Amino acid sequence: MNFRTDLALESREYLRDASGEEISGVEITVEEDNALGITVTWVSVTDQQGADVMGKPIGNYITLESSTMKDADPEAHEEIAKILAQKLGQLHKLNKDAVILIVGLGNRQVTPDALGPKVCEGILVTRHLGENVPTDLQGRLRAVSALSPGVMGITGIETAEIVKGVAEKIKPDLIIAIDALAARKTSRINATIQISDAGVNPGAGLGNRRTPINRDSMGVPVIAVGVPTVVDAATLVNDTMDKMLDALAASMPEGGTFFDMLNSLEEGERYALITEILSSGNMFVTPKEVDAVIGRLSHIIANMLNIALHPGITQEDVNRYLL
Amino acid sequence: MNFRTDLALESREYLRDASGEEISGVEITVEEDNALGITVTWVSVTDQQGADVMGKPIGNYITLESSTMKDADPEAHEEIAKILAQKLGQLHKLNKDAVILIVGLGNRQVTPDALGPKVCEGILVTRHLGENVPTDLQGRLRAVSALSPGVMGITGIETAEIVKGVAEKIKPDLIIAIDALAARKTSRINATIQISDAGVNPGAGLGNRRTPINRDSMGVPVIAVGVPTVVDAATLVNDTMDKMLDALAASMPEGGTFFDMLNSLEEGERYALITEILSSGNMFVTPKEVDAVIGRLSHIIANMLNIALHPGITQEDVNRYLL
C-alpha cells in the first residue's frame, strides 16, 4: 500500500475495495447516530497478519466522523466530546488516583500541524496543584500534566526520547498523545477524530515518521488521539485520476484508445471534471477557516479529555474552569 | 484558459506551448544572471488583444525567479532586493517629495496568505514623523505609510473600498500593493517575485477575486508586488496528468489502448511516477519551512521597498533602521 493515510478506517476501506473481501485479523463495528450525523467506527486489528496487511500495529482504532466539526456548532461539539470521552473510557480504564501525561505533538508555528500544542492549551492541568486544588474540586480531579515538546527539526531531539525522559521522572499511569494526521479522502479532513490504543508516530501527518510513542517504547499504556488535517498531494492526484478513469470508462466507445479520448477532451472540460471530482475544490482551505477549524477541533478534544480524565468535571461545567 | 495563475510569465508560457507561436500584443525580454542563478523576465501586454488572450490587463509584468529565496542566503537576498529596487524605479519614476501608501493584502492568520501584512511590518514608515526625522536622515526619506486592512471575510468591507477611502484622505502619489499569488508550477512557489504596474485583485492567490486595486479604481498609479505561495490543487492534478500522458505516450505500444496500459501499471508504480512528477513531493511544505520562507520573502520585499522608496537608505544601511 503506497498511499498515505493514518486512519485505520481508510486502510481497511482501501483493502476491501481492492480485494472485495473482508480482511483476516481485522474486525469492524459501525454505530451511526443519524439525528446528529455522527458515525463511529471501531476497527480492531486483532493479529499480526491483520497488522501486516493493514500496515498498522495490533490494537483498537475508534474513528468518529462528523462534518459538524468544521462548523460553529457548539451543541454538536458537546455531543462529540461526550461520545469520545465514553469511548476513551472503553479503551482504557483509569484508576481513581491515576497520573496522566498528555503530549501535544506537532509544530505550533504551522497551522495544520498545531493541533497537539493547541489541545494542550485547553487542558485542565492539575498535577502541580497538590493541596492547592480549589475546595469544591478536592478529590474530584486526577493528576493531569501536559507537554508540547516541539518537533525534531526544532529541538534536535527525537520526540519519543523527550517523552520517555519526562515519563521516567513523573511516572504516569497513562500517556495520551495528540497529533495531526494525514487522510486519503479530502472529505475526512478536519471532520474525523481517531482514538487508538496502538500508539503514534510523531510527525506522521506531515510525512516525517519517527520512533513510535507506544506501550512498548514508553513502558506505560499510550492512547493516541488524532485528526487528519492534510492530504498528501500525490495521493490526491492518484485518487483523482482513478476516479476520472472510472468515470470515463463507462462512456468509452468501443475500440477507441483511451488516450485518444482523454486527449479529445477540451482542456476546459478536463479541468471542470477534475474540479468536480475534487469535492473540496481548493486544497488550500479558505482564509479564515483553517485557523478557526483547528481551534474548534482543539476545543472538542480538550473538552473530551477534561471530562474523561477528571471525575469531578462534567459536560455541563467543563467551560467553567477553562474559558 | 481555465487554470489558475497570477503570473503573466506563466500565462504567456502556457499560450506559447499551446499554440507554438508568439502572442500578438505581448512582448517579452529575458535577462539571466548565471552567477547567482537569478532570471528576470519582462512581459509587456501592449494592447487589448494581448490582454484578452492573456487574461491579464495591459501593463508591464516583471518576474524575478531564484530558488535562493527559499534558503538562508542573505547575500543572494540582498542582490535580489537591489535588482527589484532598480526594476521598481524603471516601472515608476518617483518625485523627490512623493507620498507612498503601501498596502499589505491578505490574512495574517493564514501563513501562505500573510505575505502582505508581514512585508508591512518591515517597512520603514515615515509619513507621521514630520519634523521628527532623525537628523542624519533629514531630507533623505520619502513620506511612506503602510496599511494591512485585512481580508473581506474578516472586515465585511471590500479591500478596494478601504484602500480608496484611505487614499482619498492621505492622497498618495503611488500605491504599492503586496499580495500572495497562485502559480501553476510548484517549482515557482516561494521562488518568484512579480512586480507589475497593472494593479492587483485582492485575494487572487486564494481564489477570491474582488474589485481590483489599480490606477483606474484608485485614481493614482498602483504597483503590485506578489509572490506565488500556493498552487491550486485542481491545476496541480491537471498538469500532473498532462505530464504523465506525455511520459507514457513515448513508450506506448502499437495498438494498445492507453486505458489498458494505464491500468496495467501496478498501483505502486503509478504512485511513484506521480510522486516523481510532482517535483516538490509534498504540497504541504515541511513544518519549519513555510513560516521561515514567508519570513525571508517578506524581508527581501521590505528591503527592496525601503531602498527603492527612501533616497537616503542604501543596501548597506537598510538593516540599521529596522532589525
Next chain:
Amino acid sequence: MNFRTDLALESREYLRDASGEEISGVEITVEEDNALGITVTWVSVTDQQGADVMGKPIGNYITLESSTMKDADPEAHEEIAKILAQKLGQLHKLNKDAVILIVGLGNRQVTPDALGPKVCEGILVTRHLGENVPTDLQGRLRAVSALSPGVMGITGIETAEIVKGVAEKIKPDLIIAIDALAARKTSRINATIQISDAGVNPGAGLGNRRTPINRDSMGVPVIAVGVPTVVDAATLVNDTMDKMLDALAASMPEGGTFFDMLNSLEEGERYALITEILSSGNMFVTPKEVDAVIGRLSHIIANMLNIALHPGITQEDVNRYLL
C-alpha cells in the same frame, strides 16, 4: 489633574475626594447587583463646565465593574455581556437596517494594547454577505463591518484619518470604537468596561493621544467601548505614596515638618518629580496573566456587540455563530 485615567468614574472620584463636594455639570447614578457582584455606574457630563473640570468631553459614560471578568466564569461573563448590550441600546437607538462599523484600536502585537483587534476577531461580520445570509438568519442581522487599522507608529497614518476615509466609503450609521484604556487604580485593571457616547482618543491607554474619533470628527455617532488594561507607573507611585503618607500621618508626632513640606508640593510638581525619577517614562504596569485575561475580555465585548447589533442573535445562540 495630572494623573492618568481614561475612566470618567475615576476622574469624578478623584475630584470629589479632593473637594469633598459634588461637581457642577456632572451627574451620577449607581446600580448594584449584589448577587453577581456587578456594579454599573452612569456618569453624565452635562455641560462645558463639567467637561472642563473633569477633563472629559460632554457625554455619557457607563462603567461596569466586576472582578469576575478576570476569571474563568462563563456565567458571569454572559450576564455582563447581556447588561452591556442593554446599556448600549440605551446609549444609542439603532434603526432596523443600520450599518455599523466596528473599529478595533490598538496594536495587536502588544498584549495589553491588543483588546481592540481581538474584539474584532470575535465579531459576526455580515456587511459583505448581502444575499448570502444563511436562511435562518435572513432579516435578522444588521450590516456589521469591523476594521483593525493598526497604530500610527506602524501605519504612518493618524487612525482617525483611516477611520474617516473608510467611513466616507461605507457610510455607517454608527461607529463603535474599542480600545484599551489606562486606569488609576490597579484594582480596576481588567475588571472594568466603560461604554461612552463621547468618542475616544486612539492610543490614550498607552499615553499617545491623537485626533479623537467622535461624532464631530466622523460625522456620525460614535460609541467608545474600553477596558483599562494598564496603570501608568508614575501614577502608581504617586498614589502609593499618597496612601503611605495617609497611613503614616495617623501616627505623626506633633510639630512634624517633612509631612507639611511634602504636602505643600503642588500635585503637579510632585508628579513631575516622580516622572523624572522613573528614568524611563514608558513603563506600564499590567497583570501577569494578561494574555488569558485579554482573551476573556475580548470575548465578553464581542458577545455584547453581537447580541446588541444583530436582532436575530440572542444570549443563548451567540456562540453558535462564532466558536
Next chain:
Amino acid sequence: MNFRTDLALESREYLRDASGEEISGVEITVEEDNALGITVTWVSVTDQQGADVMGKPIGNYITLESSTMKDADPEAHEEIAKILAQKLGQLHKLNKDAVILIVGLGNRQVTPDALGPKVCEGILVTRHLGENVPTDLQGRLRAVSALSPGVMGITGIETAEIVKGVAEKIKPDLIIAIDALAARKTSRINATIQISDAGVNPGAGLGNRRTPINRDSMGVPVIAVGVPTVVDAATLVNDTMDKMLDALAASMPEGGTFFDMLNSLEEGERYALITEILSSGNMFVTPKEVDAVIGRLSHIIANMLNIALHPGITQEDVNRYLL
C-alpha cells in the same frame, strides 16, 4: 534583603551602598569599552559567606550592559554577541565533540517572559542531523539541541524535572538555560545580559521560584543566560520613594521628624507596607516596545550561542544559516 533582583551585580551594588564596604567572599572586575558604550562586569561569589550575604550561590556572574540592545543597531549587536561568546568560552571550556542542550525557560505567550523560547527559535539545532550535515559544515558543528518546556502552570510539571528527564536521555556535556530575569533598576531592563555558571531558578523573573537547574540538580555543568525584562512594581515604588526622600532631604529644614520616622522603619517593614498598598501583588513593569526589544535580545543571544557552540560558524556567516 527584601527587594527583587536576579542580577549579582545589583545585589553587590546594594550591599556596598548599604554598608559602604566591600563584601567578603565577593570579587569584582570591570571592563569598559567606551567606544561602544559596553560595560562588562565579572562578579565572583567565592565562598559560602559571600553566597549567604549576596543571596546568590557560589559561582561566576558576568554582566554585559549596553543601552544599544534596545535599539536597531546591528553593528553594536554583533559586537555584543562576539564579546558574550568569548565570555562563555571563559566560563566553560567545551570539548570538540561536546553535546549541548539549550533550554528556553519561560512562557512564550507572555511577551516579557518569552525570551527563552524565542532564543531557541534562533538556535542552529544540529544534534539530529548526524550524517546529514551540509558538506561545507562537516566537522565544524557541535551537536546542539534546544527545548522550550513551558512553565509549570501550563505543564503541571516542575521545569527542572522535565530538563532532568531529557538530560538523562540525551546525556549532554553542558546545559545552557535561557530565562527572563527581574532587575531592580529600570535603566537595566532590556539593556543587560547576565551569564553565570551558578545555574538558574526557572520563573525567577516573574516571582515564581522553583527547583533550581544547576550542576547539582542536573549532574552536568549548567550555564545560565538571562536578561532582566521586568521590575517588580513594589521594588520600583520603594526605590522611587528612596530617591525622592534623598532629593528632599537636601532641602529638609532642621528638626524634621517625618523623615526620621520614615527612615527609622526597617527596610522590610517599608517593603511589606508598599506591597500591601499595591493590592495586586502580581504587577510587573515593562517597556512599551517590549515585543520588538525581546526580538532583538533573542537575536543577540541566539547569535552568541551559535558562534560560541559551533566552531565552524563565525560572526561573519552566522546569519547565512538562520535568517
